[in-house]
Amino acid sequence: xxxxxxxxxxxxxxxxxxxxxxxxxxxxxxxxxxxxxxxxxxxxxxxxxxxxxxxxxxxxxxxxxxxxxxxxxxxxxxxxxxxxxxxxxxxxxxxxxxxxxxxxxxxxxxxxxxxxxxxxxxxxxxxxxxxxxxxxxxxxxxxxxxxxxxxxxxxxxxxxxxxxxxxxxxxxxxxxxxxxxxxxxxxxxxxxxxxxxxxxxxxxxxxxxxxxxxxxxxxxxxx
Amino acid sequence: xxxxxxxxxxxxxxxxxxxxxxxxxxxxxxxxxxxxxxxxxxxxxxxxxxxxxxxxxxxxxxxxxxxxxxxxxxxxxxxxxxxxxxxxxxxxxxxxxxxxxxxxxxxxxxxxxxxxxxxxxxxxxxxxxxxxxxxxxxxxxxxxxxxxxxxxxxxxxxxxxxxxxxxxxxxxxxxxxxxxxxxxxxxxxxxxxxxxxxxxxxxxxxxxxxxxxxxxxxxxxxxxxxxxxxxxxxxxxxxxxxxxxxxxxxxxxxxxxxxxxxxxxxxxxxxxxxxxxxxxxxxxxxxxxxxxxxxxxxxxxxxxxxxxxxxxxxxxxxxxxxxxxxxxxxxxxxxxxxxxxxxxxxxxxxxxxxxxxxxxxxxxxxxxxxxxxxxxxxxxxxxxxxxxxxxxxxxxxxxxxxxxxxxxxxxxxxxxxxxxxxxxxxxxxxxxxxxxxxxxxxxxxxxxxxxxxxx
Numbered sequence: 001x002x003x004x005x006x007x008x009x010x011x012x013x014x015x016x017x018x019x020x021x022x023x024x025x026x027x028x029x030x031x032x033x034x035x036x037x038x039x040x041x042x043x044x045x046x047x048x049x050x051x052x053x054x055x056x057x058x059x060x061x062x063x064x065x066x067x068x069x070x071x072x073x074x075x076x077x078x079x080x081x082x083x084x085x086x087x088x089x090x091x092x093x094x095x096x097x098x099x100x101x102x103x104x105x106x107x108x109x110x111x112x113x114x115x116x117x118x119x120x121x122x123x124x125x126x127x128x129x130x131x132x133x134x135x136x137x138x139x140x141x142x143x144x145x146x147x148x149x150x151x152x153x154x155x156x157x158x159x160x161x162x163x164x165x166x167x168x169x170x171x172x173x174x175x176x177x178x179x180x181x182x183x184x185x186x187x188x189x190x191x192x193x194x195x196x197x198x199x200x201x202x203x204x205x206x207x208x209x210x211x212x213x214x215x216x217x218x219x220x221x222x223x
Numbered sequence: 224x225x226x227x228x229x230x231x232x233x234x235x236x237x238x239x240x241x242x243x244x245x246x247x248x249x250x251x252x253x254x255x256x257x258x259x260x261x262x263x264x265x266x267x268x269x270x271x272x273x274x275x276x277x278x279x280x281x282x283x284x285x286x287x288x289x290x291x292x293x294x295x296x297x298x299x300x301x302x303x304x305x306x307x308x309x310x311x312x313x314x315x316x317x318x319x320x321x322x323x324x325x326x327x328x329x330x331x332x333x334x335x336x337x338x339x340x341x342x343x344x345x346x347x348x349x350x351x352x353x354x355x356x357x358x359x360x361x362x363x364x365x366x367x368x369x370x371x372x373x374x375x376x377x378x379x380x381x382x383x384x385x386x387x388x389x390x391x392x393x394x395x396x397x398x399x400x401x402x403x404x405x406x407x408x409x410x411x412x413x414x415x416x417x418x419x420x421x422x423x424x425x426x427x428x429x430x431x432x433x434x435x436x437x438x439x440x441x442x443x444x445x446x447x448x449x450x451x452x453x454x455x456x457x458x459x460x461x462x463x464x465x466x467x468x469x470x471x472x473x474x475x476x477x478x479x480x481x482x483x484x485x486x487x488x489x490x491x492x493x494x495x496x497x498x499x500x501x502x503x504x505x506x507x508x509x510x511x512x513x514x515x516x517x518x519x520x521x522x523x524x525x526x527x528x529x530x531x532x533x534x535x536x537x538x539x540x541x542x543x544x545x546x547x548x549x550x551x552x553x554x555x556x557x558x559x560x561x562x563x564x565x566x567x568x569x570x571x572x573x574x575x576x577x578x579x580x581x582x583x584x585x586x587x588x589x590x591x592x593x594x595x596x597x598x599x600x601x602x603x604x605x606x607x608x609x610x611x612x613x614x615x616x617x618x619x620x621x622x623x624x625x626x627x628x629x630x631x632x633x634x635x636x637x638x639x640x641x642x643x644x645x646x647x648x649x650x651x652x653x654x655x656x657x658x659x660x661x662x663x664x665x666x667x668x669x670x671x672x673x674x675x676x677x678x
Contacts (some may be wrong), residue, residue, distance in 0.1 A: 019478075102474065104498075105482075182570060184574060188582065194543055
C-alpha cells in the first residue's frame with residue numbers, strides 16, 4: 001500500500017522508509033508540514049505516518065485541517081511528547097493512532113498494518129470470523145468449530161482486538177492501549193499471561209494453534 | 224485561603240506593637256489626669272482662697288468705716304446672695320449672729336487664721352479672724368463646685384483612656400489580621416512553590432506598603448529561580464532528547480540488521496542483545512524525562528477520577544500474573560473513592576507498586592491491595608506483601624532516583640520505579656509511605672502506600 005512518511009529527522013526517515021519498503025509498502029517521504037499537507041490532500045495514500053513536530057506546520061494541526069476538509073486517510077502520529085494530554089490532543093484532532101518516540105520499527109510496522117486493516121472493517125460489524133473461530137459481538141459469545149467458549153469480559157475484548165487484526169502482528173503495547181487503555185510499560189510479563197490464558201481457552205482443545213507468539217514483537221491470530 | 228486564628232493574631236509583631244502603644248496611651252492618660260488635677264482642683268482651691276481673702280478684706284474695711292452695724296448689715300446682705308462664698312459673724316464668745324453658718328467650725332484664736340472645714344460633705348476653705356473690739360468674722364469659699372468640676376473632668380479622662388485602650392487593642396487586632404493575612408499569602412506561595420508550582424507569586428496589593436515591597440522582592444526572587452530551573456530543565460530535556468534521537472537511529476539500524484537475518488546464530492544473538500540494551504537506555508531516558516515533567520504541576524490536567532474503578536481494573540489486570548507466580552492476590556477496595564487526579568499517572572503509580580510486590584515476593588507468598596479513606600480524610604492506596612521488605616534505614620533512600628537495594632541489583636529495572644511513584648504522589652500533594660507489610664517480625668514484608676489528600 002502507499003504510505004506517506006512525514007518526518008524531519010532524515011536519518012530516522014531513511015531507516016523507516018527502508019523498513020516500510022521491506023514490508024512491501026510504497027513510501028513517499030517529505031520533511032516539512034505544509035508540503036506534507038498538500039501531498040496528503042492530493043495523493044491517494046492508504047496510511048499517513050506523521051511526525052508531531054515539523055517545520056512550518058505541526059502534525060496535530062495538519063490532521064485537524066485534513067479532517068475538516070474531509071480527508072479520511074488513516075493517520076498515525078509519531079511524537080516525542082507522548083504523555084496522556086498530548087496523546088488525547090492528537091486523537092481528538094482526528095489521528096487514528098499515536099505512537100510515542102522512541103518506538104521499535106516492528107511496533108511501527110504493526111501499527112501501520114493495523115490502521116490499514118482497521119479501515120477495511122466496518123465498525124458496525126456484529127460478527128467476526130477467523131477460520132473456524134466465530135465471535136458474535138451482540139450476543140457476546142465465541143464459538144470455535146461450533147463449540148461454545150466461555151470468556152471473561154476482558155478476554156472477550158482481547159480476542160476481539162486480535163480477530164479484528166487477524167493475520168497481522170499486534171504488539172504488546174497495542175494490546176495494552178486498545179484492550180486495557182493503559183499507556184505505561186509493564187515491567188512484568190503480565191500481557192503474556194493474559195495471552196496464555198486466552199490461548200488455553202481457544203486453542204488447547206482444538207489441536208490447531210491459531211494464536212501465535214511472534215518472537216520479539218507480539219502476537220498474531222491466524223488460521 | 225485560611226483565616227488566621229486569634230491565637231495566631233496575638234502572637235504577631237503588629238499586635239505586640241499595638242499593645243505597647245496601648246500601654247503608652249494609658250501612661251499618657253495618667254499623666255494628663257495628674258496635670259488636670261493640679262490645674263483644676265488645686266488651682267480652683269487657691270482661687271477660692273484668694274476670693275475669700277479679698278472678701279474678708281472688704282468686710283474689714285466696711286467695719287473700719289461703718290462700725291459693727293455696717294458690718295452686720297454687709298454680712299447679712301452678702302450671705303443672702305447665692306454664691307459660692309460662705310459668711311459668718313459671731314460675738315466675741317463665738318455665738319453666730321449673722322451669715323450662712325449656724326456655728327463656727329472651730330474655736331477662734333486671737334488673730335486672723337486659715338480655716339478648712341466640711342460643709343454638707345463638701346469642703347470649704349477661707350479665713351477667720353477676730354476684729355477690733357471682739358466680733359469674729361469668717362469668710363470661706365465652698366470648694367464643692369470646683370471639686371464637682373474636677374470630678375467630671377477626671378471621669379471624662381478615664382473614659383477617654385479606657386476607650387483609647389480599647390480602640391488600640393481592636394485596631395491592633397485588625398492591623399495584625401491584615402499583617403497575618405499578608406504573611407499567610409507569602410506562606411501559601413512558598414508552599415505551592417515547594418510543591419513544584421514555580422509560577423506562583425505572592426500578591427502585590429498595590430497599597431505601596433512594606434508588604435508590597437517585600438512581595439516585589441520575593442516575586443523577583445521567584446522569577447529568577449523559575450528562570451534558572453527552566454534553564455536547567457530545558458538543558459536536561461534537550462540533552463535527553465538529543466541523545467534519544469541517535470539512540471533511536473542506532474536501535475533502528477540494529478533491528479534492520481536483525482531483519483536481514485544474519486547467517487550465524489551468534490551474530491543474531493549479539494544484535495538482539497544490543498537492541499535490547501538500546502530499549503533499556505531509551506526507557507531510562509523516557510523515565511528521566513517523565514520524572515522531570517512530574518516536578519511541575521502545570522504540565523498535567525487534573526480531573527475527577529474514579530479511583531475505585533482504577534484499583535479494580537488493576538487488580539483484574541494483574542490477577543493472572545500473580546496466580547502464575549504462585550502468589551495469593553487479595554484486594555480490599557472501598558467503593559466510591561474519587562480524587563481530583565491525573566488518572567494515567569495514578570494507574571501507573573499503583574501498577575508500579577503492584578509489579579514491585581509481584582517481582583520481589585517469593586513463590587507462595589501473599590500480596591494484598593487496599594484502597595480506602597483514612598480517618599484523617601486522606602485517600603490511601605496501599606500494596607502489601609510478605610516478601611523481603613525494605614530495611615527501616617533504607618526506606619527514604621529507595622525513593623531517590625536510580626537507587627536499587629544491593630540485594631536486588633541483579634534483577635531488571637531502571638531503579639526509577641519508586642522515585643516515579645513518589646513523584647506522582649508529590650504531584651498530587653501526597654506522599655509515598657513505606658512500612659511493614661504482611662510478614663512476621665523477622666521478615667516483615669513491605670507496605671507501600673500512596674497517601675493522597677482528597678480535597
